[in-house]
Every structure is written in structure tokens, then in C-alpha cells.
Amino acid sequence: MFDHDKRSAGAQRRRITKALGAAALTGLAAPFVNAQQKTLRFLNCEPGRDNVRAMKVAAAEYERATGVRVVVDTVPPDQVYDKLQASISAGTPYDISGLIFVAHVVLLAQANKLVPLTELMNRHKWGPRIRFPVKGQDYWYPYDYNFCWMYYRKDLFEQKGLKVPTSWDQVLDNAKALTDGQRFGISHPIGSNGAGQWMSIGYMWADGVKLLDDKFALLLETPAMRQKFAAYLDFMKKLSPSMPPGMSQALFATVIGQYSGNQAAMVPYAGRLMEVLEDRSPELAGKTGFFMYPDSAGKQVAVNHGYDGWVVVDTPMREESMKFMAWFTENQYINFLHSAPLHFQPPRMDVYDDRRWRAHPLIEKHGELVDFMRSILTRDDVVIRSVDTEGPAPDVRPGKMFESFGIMEALQNRLLKDMPAPEATELAVRKLKAALA
Structure with a gap:
């Protein structure tokens, strides 16, 4: 197993739960406890060394700029939904989390456990088949494509x-x-x-x-x-x-x-x-x-198709979470993409013309591949x-x-x-x- 392949060998990348439906949502009915003031909990599902470092640098920069602490926990992608669900069941929910399966977003949105991200999504133009709205609202901020x-x-x-x-x-x-x-x-x-x-x-x-x-x-x-x-x-x-x-x-x-x-x-x-x-x-x-x-x-x-994204959980820190997401997606998103510069294909179309993103050595070197990746989004x-x-x-x-x-x-x-x-x-x-x- 390559140490920088984020998928564990024995696990399926996309797994709903052992039991879907009412049984899967039982834990989601637990009440939220009061979050610690001025502390956000972020559940990251990109365990690569560079990925984790990018998230921790962003967290430190946000605390320096705003005084709000962001605690980043990291799990493998196949474990992120179970970890998030368990935190909600225990009454100590994460405020923001990565998710890798649209079915998980649907389950949480239908249970009224997520905050709509439609306004944040509408700030940019997106590639095809990457917005997954539930009843007209976006609850998921995609950070990459994983096309094969x-x-x-x-x-x-x-x-x-x-x-x-x-x-x-x-x-x-x-x-x-x-x-x-x-x-x-x-x-x-x-x-x-x-x-x-x-x-x-x-x-x-x-x-x-x-x-x-x-x-x-x-x-x-x-x-x-x-x-x-x-x-x-x-x-x-x-x-x-x-x-x-x-x-x-x-x-x-x-x-x-x-x-x-x-x-x-x-x-x-x-x-x-x-x-x-x-x-x-x-x-x-x-x-x-x-x-x-x-x-x-x-x-x-x-x-x-393949994809990964973030959700904001409906906790007492929802307003702070939205402020962080707005800041992160404008100020640190490209740094995060650079932690896997060719694998994290941008779903936001503006990034392809952003000189900050194109400045990465591997993106500069493999311009032919980058153009190929972009063509996936534009060819009929x-x-x-x-x-x-x-x-x-x-x-x-x-x-x-x-x-x-x-x-x-x-x-x-x-x-x-x-x-x-x-x-x-x-x-x-x-x-x-x-x-x-």
C-alpha cells in the first residue's frame, strides 16, 4: 500500500452504513451539547501528511487572525461518516466535516443536521455534476473531483x-x-x-x-x-x-x-x-x-465520477463555522489543493485561471495533464x-x-x-x- 494513497486497502471508499434508513439515523436524533465558546472542531478525512499540514496551518492562521481556535482531527476517508455520526450521537458533534459519499450528505440533510451552504456555493461557477442539492439547497461544499x-x-x-x-x-x-x-x-x-x-x-x-x-x-x-x-x-x-x-x-x-x-x-x-x-x-x-x-x-x-467535500453541521457554532468556511474557501483553499496538486482536481472553475494555483511546480510542469483535466469539464x-x-x-x-x-x-x-x-x-x-x- 502506498503511504500517500488515502484509501485503506481493506475498506470501501464509499460506504453508506451497515444499515440504511431509520436505523442509520437513530443516533442523529441525539441533542447537541453546547460547544466550547470560540472553538471549532473540524473532522478532516484527508490523512496524507501534506493534507494534514495544510489544514493545521489554516487552523493556526485563522486563530491568529480571529482568535477562534480550530481543532483539526483526522481519520481515513472510509471512517469519516461513522466518526461524525458517533460524535452527533454522543452530543459532542463536530462543527465541520469532510464527507466522500453523496448518500451521507442526503441522510444528514434529511435529518436536519446540516447547515445550507447555497449562498457560499453561489459565489463561484462550478464544473458539471458536482453540486448535489437536497430540496433545492446545497449542503455540501465540494473541494475536489476524483475522476478516473x-x-x-x-x-x-x-x-x-x-x-x-x-x-x-x-x-x-x-x-x-x-x-x-x-x-x-x-x-x-x-x-x-x-x-x-x-x-x-x-x-x-x-x-x-x-x-x-x-x-x-x-x-x-x-x-x-x-x-x-x-x-x-x-x-x-x-x-x-x-x-x-x-x-x-x-x-x-x-x-x-x-x-x-x-x-x-x-x-x-x-x-x-x-x-x-x-x-x-x-x-x-x-x-x-x-x-x-x-x-x-x-x-x-x-x-x-469521484468527489470529496465538506459539510457544516448544525451545532451552536454554526455561525462561526460559516465564517470559517467563507474565510477558508477564499484564503486557504488553494493551499489545501496544493497538498495534492494533481490529484485534487478543482471543481471550482475560477481556480483553473488563478495564478496562485498554477504556480505549483507540478501544475506548471504537467500543463498538458491540467488542460486535459479541465477539458473533462468543458467538452460536450x-x-x-x-x-x-x-x-x-x-x-x-x-x-x-x-x-x-x-x-x-x-x-x-x-x-x-x-x-x-x-x-x-x-x-x-x-x-x-x-x-x-
Whole structure:
């Protein structure tokens, strides 16, 4: 496990709770106790060393400027919701917290435990599919995108005479051509975990697969969508001989290690991969290119959605919390982004033109990647989707589908058990319907 990958190996990145609904909200009904005067408690879910340092510097600067103390506690991202919920249940709630799953925001907002951030959000222009309002109000301030796209070895492409793939057939041809000895052409986790569901399904989004309609009914059970999904499963089956063994057990760090160790020539990830390469293999960073997941016909591309953000909890310190958020998002936000300069992709469009943000050495060096990341937000042919953000509005139901891992089980049935794609699709439909029920 890479020490600066924020996701723990055994945990799912996005997890609602062991029991959703009324049982999950039981603790939220506990009364708040009086917060200590002039002290804010901030629950940070970015445990990287530079991330923690950025938050503590901001806290110290705010106390120097205002006299209000900000206490920063840090937990891994997969533990943040449970920690926040426990603090509310105990009557000692955090005033501000990070959250990594829109379903958690929905649960807390519906329980009237969050303060609206709409006015603060309206100060800036935002990228697509990043505002998740609940009943017309924003309760979540997104601080980054975690899109997943594809990386490739430019030097190996040149040696083999390959072009950046724009269709599934080209991905297949390239992966086959790049599989040579101990090096494999491509890597995609296929386990029932967050890594697989973030890194391996972008192709189906590009090809027009949608899981839910505008009434949260399961679209996947319609004939047209079944056919599209089955075609995606068959594509992944053809791609599997070009993957390293053991991909059902692969996690986030597995893929980084395969690429940096010359074991895979094409891999999925976000900006974190380039940061790792710059830290450990700077020569390889210069040989690395990137592209989005293509569709079957070469007409459009996709990235798998990802996101992180902050919420303000409705405590007696809500006014002080809002003052801090207004100050932080204007005065320290860019410093925070610089703690993971390529991985924390800004969702605020103004940041891309801010010379303070662009002054970071890695952002200056990798201007091509930064322009690519920005193009995800501005191109008309880019599809941005994820299981947990499916449907017409933020809701816990897509989160339940995410936790069912029905998509990943279909991949396993097709790739590992050689189950026919229509049969694997049928089992996925049943699994997702059960989750929605």
C-alpha cells in the first residue's frame, strides 16, 4: 500500500452504513451539547501528511487572525461518516466535516443536521455534476473531483506504432500488442470493492449505459440497456487475457504498483498516479500520457465520477463555522489543493485561471495533464457518471446499488466463470433491483 494513497486497502471508499434508513439515523436524533465558546472542531478525512499540514496551518492562521481556535482531527476517508455520526450521537458533534459519499450528505440533510451552504456555493461557477442539492439547497461544499481516466506508456506506444485508442477495438488491439513477457497491456481491478467500481466501468458509461431513469426505476432491465451492458461484459472478457493475474484481488495501490513497476502499460487512475511517478519514477512520468475511456464506436468518451467535500453541521457554532468556511474557501483553499496538486482536481472553475494555483511546480510542469483535466469539464462529448451518482437527484438508492457491487459481480461472472453475458446481466439486474428495494 502506498503511504500517500488515502484509501485503506481493506475498506470501501464509499460506504453508506451497515444499515440504511431509520436505523442509520437513530443516533442523529441525539441533542447537541453546547460547544466550547470560540472553538471549532473540524473532522478532516484527508490523512496524507501534506493534507494534514495544510489544514493545521489554516487552523493556526485563522486563530491568529480571529482568535477562534480550530481543532483539526483526522481519520481515513472510509471512517469519516461513522466518526461524525458517533460524535452527533454522543452530543459532542463536530462543527465541520469532510464527507466522500453523496448518500451521507442526503441522510444528514434529511435529518436536519446540516447547515445550507447555497449562498457560499453561489459565489463561484462550478464544473458539471458536482453540486448535489437536497430540496433545492446545497449542503455540501465540494473541494475536489476524483475522476478516473486511463494512463499509458507513450514510449511503448511509439515503439509498437500504436495510437491513442478511440474505440473498444483499438483498446483491445493495443492491449494485446503491449502484452509482452512479464509486462501486460492493461490493468483493471474486477473485485467487489471500490477500486473495481471506480477503475473498470468507464467503458460502459462511454457506451451509453445508464442504470436509473428519472424516477429511480432500474433502466438496466430494459432490453436496450441489457444489450449495451452485455456488450460491455463481452468487451472486458476479450480484454482480460491482456491483464495481470489476480485482478479480482487488486486494489488502488495494486494498479499504481503495476504501472510504476513496468508490469502494465495502460492503467486507470486519477491525478494521484502522476504524483507517485514524480516522487518515485520521475523518468517514467515524462513517458506517460492519458486518455478517457472510449466507447465501442469511437464517438464519445467517459470518466468515472469521484468527489470529496465538506459539510457544516448544525451545532451552536454554526455561525462561526460559516465564517470559517467563507474565510477558508477564499484564503486557504488553494493551499489545501496544493497538498495534492494533481490529484485534487478543482471543481471550482475560477481556480483553473488563478495564478496562485498554477504556480505549483507540478501544475506548471504537467500543463498538458491540467488542460486535459479541465477539458473533462468543458467538452460536450465527455460522459461523467458513477454508480453512486445515478438517477435524477441525490439519493440514497444509488448508494445502495454501489454497495451491492452488482456490476462487479457481473464482471466476475463473465471473466472468471465464463458465464454468458446475458446470464451475467440478468443476475446483475436482480442484484441491483434487490438493492433498490
